[in-house]
Structure formats: structure tokens, C-alpha cells
Amino acid sequence: MQRNTTFLFDFDSTFIQVESLEILAEIALANHPEKAERLQAIQSITEQAMEGRYSYQESLAERMKLLDLNQSHLTQAIELLKQKITPSILRNRAFFQTHADNIHVITGAFIELVWPVVSPFGIKRENVHANRFIYDYEGDVLGYDHHQLLAQDQGKVKLVQKLALKDDVIMIGDGYNDYEVKAAGLASTFVAFTENITRNNVADAADAVIHELEGLFITCQLPFTSPKSPKKVLLLENIHPFVELYFKENGFLVESLPGALNAKELHSKLHDVSILGIRSKTEVTANIIEGAEKLEALGAFCIGTNQIDINKACEQGIAVFNAPFSNTRSVVELAIAEIILLARNAAALSGKLAKGQWHKSSTGAHEVRGKTLGIIGYGNIGSQLSIIAEALGMRVIFYDIADKLPLGNAKRCHHMDEVLTQADIVSIHVDGRKENHHLIDAKSFALMKPGVIFLNLSRDFTVDYEALNEVMRSGKMKGCGIDVFTNEPHESKSEYQTPLQQFENVILTPHIGGSTEEAQQHIGEYVSKNLCSYVNEGSSTGSVNFPQLSLPSMNYPQRIIHIHKNVPGILAQINRLFAESGSNIEGQFLKTNQEIGYVITDINRQCDDKLLQQLQAIPHTIKVRVLDK
Ligand SMILES: NC(=O)C1=CN([C@@H]2O[C@H](COP(=O)(O)OP(=O)(O)OC[C@H]3O[C@@H](n4cnc5c(N)ncnc54)[C@H](O)[C@@H]3O)[C@@H](O)[C@H]2O)C=CC1
Numbered sequence: 004m005q006r007n008t009t010f011l012f013d014f015d016s017t018f019i020q021v022e023s024l025e026i027l028a029e030i031a032l033a034n035h036p037e038k039a040e041r042l043q044a045i046q047s048i049t050e051q052a053m054e055g056r057y058s059y060q061e062s063l064a065e066r067m068k069l070l071d072l073n074q075s076h077l078t079q080a081i082e083l084l085k086q087k088i089t090p091s092i093l094r095n096r097a098f099f100q101t102h103a104d105n106i107h108v109i110t111g112a113f114i115e116l117v118w119p120v121v122s123p124f125g126i127k128r129e130n131v132h133a134n135r136f137i138y139d140y141e142g143d144v145l146g147y148d149h150h151q152l153l154a155q156d157q158g159k160v161k162l163v164q165k166l167a168l169k170d171d172v173i174m175i176g177d178g179y180n181d182y183e184v185k186a187a188g189l190a191s192t193f194v195a196f197t198e199n200i201t202r203n204n205v206a207d208a209a210d211a212v213i214h215e216l217e218g219l220f221i222t223c224q225l226p227f228t229s230p231k232s233p234k235k236v237l238l239l240e241n242i243h244p245f246v247e248l249y250f251k252e253n254g255f256l257v258e259s260l261p262g263a264l265n266a267k268e269l270h271s272k273l274h275d276v277s278i279l280g281i282r283s284k285t286e287v288t289a290n291i292i293e294g295a296e297k298l299e300a301l302g303a304f305c306i307g308t309n310q311i312d313i314n315k316a317c318e319q320g321i322a323v324f325n326a327p328f329s330n331t332r333s334v335v336e337l338a339i340a341e342i343i344l345l346a347r348n349a350a351a352l353s354g355k356l357a358k359g360q361w362h363k364s365s366t367g368a369h370e371v372r373g374k375t376l377g378i379i380g381y382g383n384i385g386s387q388l389s390i391i392a393e394a395l396g397m398r399v400i401f402y403d404i405a406d407k408l409p410l411g412n413a414k415r416c417h418h419m420d421e422v423l424t425q426a427d428i429v430s431i432h433v434d435g436r437k438e439n440h441h442l443i444d445a446k447s448f449a450l451m452k453p454g455v456i457f458l459n460l461s462r463d464f465t466v467d468y469e470a471l472n473e474v475m476r477s478g479k480m481k482g483c484g485i486d487v488f489t490n491e492p493h494e495s496k497s498e499y500q501t502p503l504q505q506f507e508n509v510i511l512t513p514h515i516g517g518s519t520e521e522a523q524q525h526i527g528e529y530v531s532k533n534l535c536s537y538v539n540e541g542s543s544t545g546s547v548n549f550p551q552l553s554l555p556s557m558n559y560p561q562r563i564i565h566i567h568k569n570v571p572g573i574l575a576q577i578n579r580l581f582a583e584s585g586s587n588i589e590g591q592f593l594k595t596n597q598e599i600g601y602v603i604t605d606i607n608r609q610c611d612d613k614l615l616q617q618l619q620a621i622p623h624t625i626k627v628r629v630l631d632k
């Protein structure tokens with residue numbers, strides 16, 4: 004970069020995506036009767052001040068009068084603002100760290116909010132210039148320090164004047180008061196930053212308009228460029244907020260949507276997406292995968308992967324990841340709760356009392372101690388349920404198609420019918436493979452004992468729900484707990500009808516078995532880290548369809564990843580091409596599974612286009628990826 008350049012950054016709507024005072028107002032006015040009017044007034048004053056149509060000094064005073072702040076509002080606002088850092092700022096953290104001596108943040112926002120957000124970027128405390136609150140002895144905000152230069156009209160101009168910078172100065176911001184610094188002759192260049200908001204009069208006055216921070220590197224001809232153009236991540240179905248933050252911090256562009264998408268919407272969204280994150284609702288069919296040209300990895304932020312066409316993902320060289328045990332405990336706790344409540348008729352009695360009917364009775368209400376729990380599917384969930392049920396004094400029997408070690412005193416049955424005929428409670432925990440369609444049908448219900456309690460917290464299609472309705476209608480069954488339904492809605496708040504709603508002793512939950520904060524946080528951390536290390540370094544740990552390789556970090560100029568159908572002789576062909584091109588292999592890793600061969604080669608130089616084309620042309624090649632150190 005040119006030496007002796009100082010960069011002055013605005014904070015609100017530049018460093019962060021929002022106006023910090025507006026966020027603070029949202030929090031402080033949350034329960035205020037005039038919330039809407041006051042927020043609107045604050046927004047309108049901010050806008051007028053930012054466009055240079057209103058005195059800054061008065062605008063700050065007016066806005067502060069509308070708020071009644073205390074310390075807890077500030078704490079909440081800081082947490083929110085940390086999540087609102089502008090994406091291109093976030094992915095260029097290295098720029099701020101490298102040039103910390105020459106970067107100042109100059110803002111009318113308050114230091115209490117600004118410092119926690121900018122300090123992780125290595126920006127120096129003495130280079131952050133902001134307003135400050137004044138507090139009473141109880142920590143409530145009395146007001147702000149009117150004497151600060153930044154609280155006054157032309158505050159930024161006065162402040163920069165006082166700094167008496169000797170270097171070439173570049174001011175970057177979205178507001179008219181940022182332009183004023185250049186207009187006053189205190190900066191050689193004013194760069195209008197429009198990633199969050201575009202103000203036409205500000206952009207018109209600017210020497211350059213940049214939509215993302217990378218534009219600054221080009222405008223100012225700085226050799227400091229972002230290492231690669233950022234890859235895009237699409238997150239659906241309300242995935243835990245940690246995930247968005249994690250990907251942004253790792254330099255990805257992230258779009259998060261609250262619901263699932265249908266096939267058409269998903270198809271059109273995926274054209275430029277490298278990583279897709281979903282939960283159980285989004286169907287990722289063969290067609291969708293075929294159309295997603297840039298897709299490298301797919302994360303199921305849940306246990307089940309039956310919603311994804313895994314074979315097609317293998318054919319296209321797309322690695323699929325899930326969280327095989329992060330929500331196991333949550334499902335088990337719900338199942339245990341349902342077993343107890345149904346055994347006590349509590350669901351029916353609670354429903355009656357909710358309607359004003361007091362039905363105190365012990366008839367048909369039972370303890371679960373000593374009762375036989377029959378578990379179908381003794382995997383992660385089934386086996387953990389077994390342990391907790393035994394701890395409650397239940398007798399456990401189970402059936403699994405795989406040879407599973409019985410835990411505690413649980414008894415393994417060799418046929419599902421043995422479980423169905425003996426159990427007082429039957430709980431289904433099989434995986435979502437296609438063969439399990441209507442595993443439990445009318446015949447299965449016929450085998451069960453009268454008064455049985457039935458739970459399905461696995462997948463809807465494992466149970467014939469028409470047959471379940473019939474058996475509930477017949478009165479044979481004591482009750483059922485159902486968490487998974489046919490055609491579940493895509494959005495979290497929707498209407499939903501099922502014939503099971505007509506019965507009393509039922510517990511119907513909207514697929515919340517794994518929906519606890521603990522589970523979602525753990526799933527978020529587990530899956531996003533695996534996805535990130537796959538895309539950035541090639542490690543496939545945690546993948547459900549790729550051979551699992553945990554790789555050392557990249558120490559050589561390039562890592563070439565060759566994904567191919569698992570047929571003999573490919574490795575030899577790859578190595579012949581490396582040898583012929585004069586590349587020295589510094590490290591090599593190979594792992595195969597039934598479908599895929601996964602070869603990772605670290606080489607001592609940048610691979611040229613010819614070599615890449617040759618690697619791609621090896622018969623049975625699915626995909627070649629190149630990772631730069
Ligand atoms: N309701 C919810 O929110 C949640 C539901 N789930 C679902 O719960 C189910 C179980 O999950 P995990 O225990 O983690 O899976 P898992 O893969 O650890 O265990 C499934 C077990 O079922 C066995 N199995 C498969 N087909 C069978 C059959 N026909 N008969 C007997 N055994 C059979 C397998 O051998 C395996 O041991 C899955 O369908 C999963 O998608 C998981 C988490 C949350």
C-alpha cells in the first residue's frame with residue numbers, strides 16, 4: 004500500500020449494518036406504550052441528519068430525549084451489534100489487523116457500544132473516537148457528554164482537525180457528515196460506502212462509491228486484496244444464529260432464511276451457493292443437486308439425512324454432513340416425559356382442565372416403574388432411552404436389524420413382533436431409510452397389547468397413520484405421542500390439521516424432539532465446523548457420504564483434491580500426471596468408501612490449467628478441487 008495513508012472509518016451503517024442508536028432504541032423501548040411512534044421519530048431524525056438535512060447536534064439531543072436507557076439495554080445492544088457487523092468488513096478482518104496503526108473509527112455513536120464491536124479487529128483504543136454516556140450512581144444513563152466534539156455539528160470535521168493527521172487521509176462512510184471531512188479539506192478522498200445503505204446526495208459527492216470493502220483496495224490501488232472472492236452459504240429452517248456468525252467470521256457470505264424452501268425456490272437460490280445448510284424439512288432431490296453447479300457441501304443441521312438424495316450427492320462430488328448425536332438427549336427426554344404423561348392420562352386430563360373441567364381420578368393412571376418399554380431401533384436415541392428408562396425402573400426390550408449390544412439389563416429380541424406383543428409402551432426410533440416406510444402398520448398395531456402406549460419421534464413415514472387413527476378410534480390404545488407428521492409445514496408458525504387431534508389422550512408436538520437450545524447450539528457448532536474445514540482444507544470428518552479423512556493443516560502452496568468413483572488404478576494415474584508436470588508431492592492422503600475415492604495431494608507449486616484439465620480428464624473423475632494456502 005502507499006505508505007502514510009490513514010483510513011478513517013464511520014461506524015453506524017458502515018462498520019456495522021445498522022444504526023446503533025436505533026438498535027438501542029428497539030431494546031430500550033421494547034415495552035414502552037409509544038414504542039412505534041418513538042422508533043419512527045428516531046429513524047426519521049437519523050435519516051435527516053445523515054443526509055445533512057438536520058443539525059447533528061440537535062438530532063442527537065432529540066433522539067436521546069426519546070430514550071430512557073439503563074446498563075442492561077447497553078449489554079443487550081452490544082450482543083446484537085456484534086452480530087450485525089457488515090459482511091465485507093467481517094471477512095477483511097486481516098486488513099484492519101495489518102493496518103491497525105493507520106485506521107481510526109470516527110463516529111457519533113457511543114463508545115460503550117462501539118468498542119466491544121471494533122476491538123476484535125485489532126483497532127487501537129486511542130484510534131476510536133466516539134461519544135460517551137453519563138451515568139448516575141445506579142448505572143442508569145443520565146444523558147451524554149455534550150462537550151465531546153463528536154456530539155456537535157461538524158463534529159467529525161472538528162475531531163479530524165484536532166487529530167492533525169500528517170498522512171494522506173481517506174474517509175470511508177455512508178453519511179453526509181463523513182463527506183464533510185473531505186469538504187473541509189481534511190481528507191484527500193471521500194469514499195461512499197453503500198453495502199448497507201445508499202444515500203444519493205452522499206454518493207454524488209463522493210470521489211468513489213464502493214459497495215463492499217474490497218472496492219477500497221481497488222479504488223486506492225492497495226495491493227492488499229481479499230484472498231479469494233468469498234463463497235456463499237445459504238442457511239434454511241432457522242438454523243442456530245451461531246452458524247451465520249461462524250461462517251461470516253470465516254470469510255463466507257451468508258444468507259439465512261427462517262423456513263424451508265420448495266423445489267422451485269431452492270433451485271433458483273442455489274446457482275451461486277457453495278454450502279447449503281438445512282434441517283429436516285428441506286427436500287434436496289436429485290434435480291436440485293444437479294442444478295447446483297457451485298455446491299461443494301451440504302449440511303443437515305439435524306440427525307436425519309433421508310431428505311437428501313445422498314446417491315446423487317456422491318455422483319456430483321458433494322460432501323454431506325450431519326450432527327449424528329447432538330440432539331439425541333433432547334429426543335430421549337421428550338420421549339420419557341411423554342411416556343409418563345400418557346401413562347397418567349395427564350394429556351387428556353390437562354386438556355379437560357384447560358377447558359374448565361376438573362376430572363380428578365386415579366382410574367387407569369399408572370406408574371411407569373415395572374412397565375415394559377419396547378424400543379424399535381436401538382441406535383443413538385433408542386439406546387439412550389433404554390438407559391434412562393431403566394433408571395426409572397422400567398423393563399426394556401428392543402429390536403434392531405443390526406446386532407446391537409444390549410445396555411444394562413435391556414433384552415434384545417430377534418423379531419420385531421416379540422417387542423410388539425410384550426411391550427406396555429412401544430417407541431419407534433429407527434432411521435429414515437426408505438425400507439422403513441410403514442414399518443408399523445395395521446398388522447403391527449393388531450399385535451400390540453390392549454392399553455398400549457405408542458410413541459413415534461422418528462420419521463412420519465415409518466408409521467401408517469391411517470392405521471394409527473383406526474386403532475385410536477377403536478379404543479384399544481391407551482394413548483400416543485407423535486412428534487413427526489405427514490406433510491409438515493415449511494414455516495415454523497403455520498396451520499396444521501391431523502385426524503389425531505380428535506383424540507384426548509394424545510401428545511402431539513410439532514417435530515420438536517431435537518428442538519432445544521442446547522441441541523441446536525451444539526448441532527450448529529458441530530456441523531458448521533466440519534463444513535468449514537471441508538471447504539477450506541478438504542477434511543471430510545463427519546461426512547455421511549465421503550470417506551472420512553482428517554487432514555493436517557495446509558503447509559504447502561497448493562492442495563489438490565481429486566474425488567472419483569472408487570475404481571482401481573486412479574491413484575497411479577494422478578501421480579503420473581503430477582510427475583510429468585514436474586510437481587513435487589509433499590504429502591498425500593487417500594481413503595475410499597464403497598462409492599468414492601478421495602485423494603488429497605499437497606504439492607510444492609501452483610498447479611497450472613493444463614495439469615488441472617488432465618486431472619479432470621482421468622476417467623471416473625467426479626470433481627477436482629484446488630485449495631490455495
Ligand atoms: N423428532 C425429532 O426431532 C428427531 C428425530 N430423529 C429421528 O430419530 C430416528 C433415530 O435417530 P438415531 O437414534 O440418532 O439414529 P441411529 O441411526 O443412531 O439409529 C437408528 C437405529 O435403527 C435401526 N433400524 C433401522 N431400521 C430398522 C428396522 N426396520 N427395524 C429395527 N431397527 C432398525 C438401525 O440399525 C439403527 O440402530 C431417526 O429417524 C432420526 O431422523 C432424530 C433426532 C430428532
Ligand SMILES: O=C(O)C(=O)COP(=O)(O)O
Pocket residue numbers: 282283284304305306307308330514515516517518
Ligand atoms: O435431527 C433430526 O433428524 C430431526 O428430525 C430434527 O429435525 P429438525 O432439526 O427439528 O428439523
